[in-house]
Amino acid sequence: MHIARQLSDVVDPRAGNVVSIGFYDGVHLGHRALITS
Helix, strand or coil, X not given: CXXXXXXXXXXXXXXXXXXXXXXXXXXXHHHHHHHHX
């Protein structure tokens, strides 16, 4: 969660959507890795 907080702290409003999509994709992949491991 520390990384997530850092990302939201430094997010650029003009690139917010791209950062959010990339972040959520990373979270989704992380959860899937946990489920399959």
